[in-house]
Amino acid sequence: QVQLMQSGAEVKRPGASVKVSCKASGYTFTSYGITWVRQAPGQGLEWMGWVSAYNGDRNYAQNFQGRVTMTTDTSTSTGYMELRSLRSDDTAVYYCARAAKGVEPLGYWGQGSLVSVSS
Amino acid sequence: SYVLTQPPSVSVAPGKTARLTCGGNNIGNKGVHWYQQRPGQAPVLVIYYDSDRPSGIPERFSGSNSGNTATLTISRVEAGDEADYYCQVWDSSGDHRVFGGGTKLTVL
Numbered sequence: 001q002v003q004l005m006q007s008g009a010e011v012k013r014p015g016a017s018v019k020v021s022c023k024a025s026g027y028t029f030t031s032y033g034i035t036w037v038r039q040a041p042g043q044g045l046e047w048m049g050w051v052s053a054y055n056g057d058r059n060y061a062q063n064f065q066g067r068v069t070m071t072t073d074t075s076t077s078t079g080y081m082e083l084r085s086l087r088s089d090d091t092a093v094y095y096c097a098r099a100a101k102g103v104e105p106l107g108y109w110g111q112g113s114l115v116s117v118s119s
Numbered sequence: 120s121y122v123l124t125q126p127p128s129v130s131v132a133p134g135k136t137a138r139l140t141c142g143g144n145n146i147g148n149k150g151v152h153w154y155q156q157r158p159g160q161a162p163v164l165v166i167y168y169d170s171d172r173p174s175g176i177p178e179r180f181s182g183s184n185s186g187n188t189a190t191l192t193i194s195r196v197e198a199g200d201e202a203d204y205y206c207q208v209w210d211s212s213g214d215h216r217v218f219g220g221g222t223k224l225t226v227l
Contacts, residue, residue, distance in 0.1 A: 035216065037162075045154075045162065045205050047216040061215055062120075095161055102216060103209040105152040105167035112161055 002026040004096055004110035011116045012086050020113045022079040022096030029072075030054045034079035035099045035106060036070060038092040048094075050102065051079065059102070086117045121210040123219035130225040137193040139222045141206030144187060149208040151189040153182060156221075157202045165204075166191060193224070201226045 007021040022034055036048040049060035051070035058070055069082045079096055094113045097106035124142040131137040141151060151169050154162035164173050166182035169189065179194045193200055206219040 037218075044203075044221040045156075045207075045218040047218060050216075059214055062213075102214065103150060103211075105164050106154070106162070106207075107164050107167070107173060109161040109163075 002098065002108045004098065004108055006094075006096060006110040006113045009114040009116070011118065014087055014117055014119055016086050016117075017082060017084040018086060018115050019080055019082040020094050020096075020115070022081075022110050024077045024079065024098070027098070029077040030074055032098050032100045033057075034070070034072060035097045036068075036081045037095045037097060037106075039095070039112075040089070040092040043092075046092075048081070050099065053079065083115075086115075088117050088119075091115065091117045120213050120215075121208065121217050123206055123208065123217055125204075125206060125219040125222045127220070128223045128225065130227055131193075131196050132227045133196055133198060135196055137196050137200070137224055139191040139193070139204050139224065141189040141191070141219050142187055143189075143208065146187055146189050146208065147185045149184075151182065151184050152207045153191045154205045154207065155200075155202045156205065162205065196224075196226055198226050200224060 003025045005023045030053050033052040035050045051058045053072040071080045096110040098108040153166040155165045156162040165176050165180050169184040170182040181192045183190050203221045205221045210217050
């Protein structure tokens with residue numbers, strides 16, 4: 001069965017960076033991409049971007065351009081999302097989800113990774 | 120950029136029908152996906168491409184999309200349906216995924 005297992009909770013200082021991982025299993029990793037979505041406390045879902053596990057193509061939301069990097073490691077079937085120059089309003093649960101391309105639904109999600117940014 | 124508008128909250132009595140709307144400019148021309156999110160859990164896809172149901176989702180969940188409004192309909196509402204519901208489309212002009220603000224469904 002398809003599973004996406006994310007890394008654990010992180011606490012970071014403002015200005016630091018965080019790298020969240022998403023290990024996939026149960027399907028051919030390179031046939032899909034990884035989408036990243038975040039959710040601030042008490043808020044809605046916010047799309048951050050997508051990376052293809054096939055060829056590394058990336059597409060980032062404008063809000064995160066220049067601050068985020070999404071990558072995949074096909075040898076371990078793992079996706080990564082690195083967010084730099086963290087601010088307090090980056091405190092959120094970060095989710096990965098599987099999608100082949102933008103128009104397709106997000107049928108499988110990771111369990112979420114809480115990133116807390118505080119001085 | 121493309122905007123999806125959802126009412127913040129909808130309340131319905133058990134056994135009744137809940138209709139959750141998602142408004143957007145000519146949204147009828149786009150494929151709409153709906154996600155259910157219970158407190159403390161990851162979102163779950165309940166309807167995709169306007170009206171298709173993933174395996175394991177009860178037939179009580181259905182969807183439609185026309186004009187400027189997409190609708191998620193939940194028939195015979197149960198206490199377990201209480202959750203936040205998000206609509207989502209792909210904005211091809213901006214080449215990005217867009218979520219609505221979400222609707223909290225309360226079962227009275």
